[in-house]
Amino acid sequence: MNNILPTYPRSELTFTHGEGSYLYEKSGEKYLDFGTGIAVNSLGYSHPYLNQKLREQSEKLWHLSNVYQIPEQELLASRLCNLCFADYAFFCNSGTEAVEASIKIARRYFHKTKKSKVKKEIISFSGSFHGRTIGALAAQGPEKMETFNTAVNDFKFLEFGDHELLKSSINENTAAVIIEPIQGEGGVREVPTFCLEAIRKLCDENEVLLIFDEVQCGMGRTGKMFAYQWSNIEPDIMTIAKAIGNGFPIGACLTSKKVGDAMEFGSHGSTFGGNPLACSVGNAVLDLMTSPKFFSEVVTVSEKLLLDLNKVANDYPDIIEGIRGKGFILGLKCNINNEDFVKQARKNFILTVKASDNVVRLLPPINLSNSECDEAIDKIRSTCKELTS
Numbered sequence: 001m002n003n004i005l006p007t008y009p010r011s012e013l014t015f016t017h018g019e020g021s022y023l024y025e026k027s028g029e030k031y032l033d034f035g036t037g038i039a040v041n042s043l044g045y046s047h048p049y050l051n052q053k054l055r056e057q058s059e060k061l062w063h064l065s066n067v068y069q070i071p072e073q074e075l076l077a078s079r080l081c082n083l084c085f086a087d088y089a090f091f092c093n094s095g096t097e098a099v100e101a102s103i104k105i106a107r108r109y110f111h112k113t114k115k116s117k118v119k120k121e122i123i124s125f126s127g128s129f130h131g132r133t134i135g136a137l138a139a140q141g142p143e144k145m146e147t148f149n150t151a152v153n154d155f156k157f158l159e160f161g162d163h164e165l166l167k168s169s170i171n172e173n174t175a176a177v178i179i180e181p182i183q184g185e186g187g188v189r190e191v192p193t194f195c196l197e198a199i200r201k202l203c204d205e206n207e208v209l210l211i212f213d214e215v216q217c218g219m220g221r222t223g224k225m226f227a228y229q230w231s232n233i234e235p236d237i238m239t240i241a242k243a244i245g246n247g248f249p250i251g252a253c254l255t256s257k258k259v260g261d262a263m264e265f266g267s268h269g270s271t272f273g274g275n276p277l278a279c280s281v282g283n284a285v286l287d288l289m290t291s292p293k294f295f296s297e298v299v300t301v302s303e304k305l306l307l308d309l310n311k312v313a314n315d316y317p318d319i320i321e322g323i324r325g326k327g328f329i330l331g332l333k334c335n336i337n338n339e340d341f342v343k344q345a346r347k348n349f350i351l352t353v354k355a356s357d358n359v360v361r362l363l364p365p366i367n368l369s370n371s372e373c374d375e376a377i378d379k380i381r382s383t384c385k386e387l388t389s
């Protein structure tokens with residue numbers, strides 16, 4: 001008997017090691033990884049600089065309780081805040097914990113500063129994915145909750161893209177709107193910048209907080225540090241995780257001072273969150289992502305990938321209906337079953353990830369080279385050809 005709780009359907013592949021953009025199977029076969037542990041290993045595998053920084057910190061101190069000063073955490077918080085709208089960072093270990101923190105902070109803000117007991121409803125959208133804890137699940141609609149015989153009050157679930165519905169649904173009970181600037185699991189569905197801006201306006205007019213969930217689309221994946229930075233607006237709270245530690249578990253909830261000041265000692269916490277080892281790796285990731293020309297390279301190579309993918313889609317319209325997304329969070333909207341595509345791509349030694357809406361997600365390392373981009377296109381083209389015949 002396999003003693004792992006059966007929560008994942010697993011392929012038969014067993015990887016023994018990775019290097020750069022490649023994973024190596026126990027058979028010795030080499031796979032180009034366009035899944036990166038679902039947008040986690042954004043700087044590839046066995047990165048020498050990250051390995052060195054991890055080793056250095058591992059020989060000094062792994063874990064320290066948050067009741068002590070943690071300079072590595074302070075540094076990471078100040079660097080993340082300097083890179084975006086935020087003034088405070090709360091560190092945790094996963095995306096779902098970052099989302100839980102965001103819900104708590106939003107509700108507490110109105111409870112404490114506005115003395116409002118009714119302003120606690122969180123609005124979210126169909127197709128969204130915010131994690132698997134009860135609170136994060138509640139933001140994904142009642143259907144998912146029902147399967148656990150659970151209901152959590154004060155969540156409202158709306159159709160993605162229906163601005164008029166959002167407008168009419170916001171009322172005096174609404175505390176926050178939570179949205180992914182680009183839905184990952186939902187099928188790489190981008191919220192156009194004019195929509196993000198319209199949602200911000202609506203929130204401002206109604207004294208509602210705006211939470212961006214950038215757990216998947218953030219940390220450089222779109223060609224800017226955060227996906228919302230392609231627009232002209234800012235959230236009040238933002239959740240990030242996945243790529244911060246390039247595989248070392250770390251998540252964060254970032255807030256403005258206005259909102260974060262509603263939290264006080266004991267209002268939230270984490271045993272492991274923000275420990276020296278995780279934060280040292282996070283700082284090393286930022287060293288690389290903030291190096292000169294890093295993002296111009298991301299944009300150049302991802303634009304080439306998009307152009308080349310569109311050519312493949314044009315040549316194989318029966319297989320690929322169109323390409324979605326931005327930077328290195330791309331989706332192939334399929335005209336065949338997306339799972340069949342993922343399986344066939346694997347036979348061509350490229351790893352991809354399926355998403356809802358019959359989409360195949362491409363989430364390569366964001367430091368992908370031009371030649372790896374060409375290799376991926378060859379493999380995707382072969383996959384389409386094989387699926388056609």
Ligand SMILES: Cc1ncc(COP(=O)(O)O)c(C=O)c1O
Nearest residue numbers: 094095096129130131184215216
């Ligand atoms: C947008 C988004 N939010 C939250 C989560 C949950 O993150 P985790 O699996 O680290 O709890 C995910 C995971 O895929 C995600 O894509």
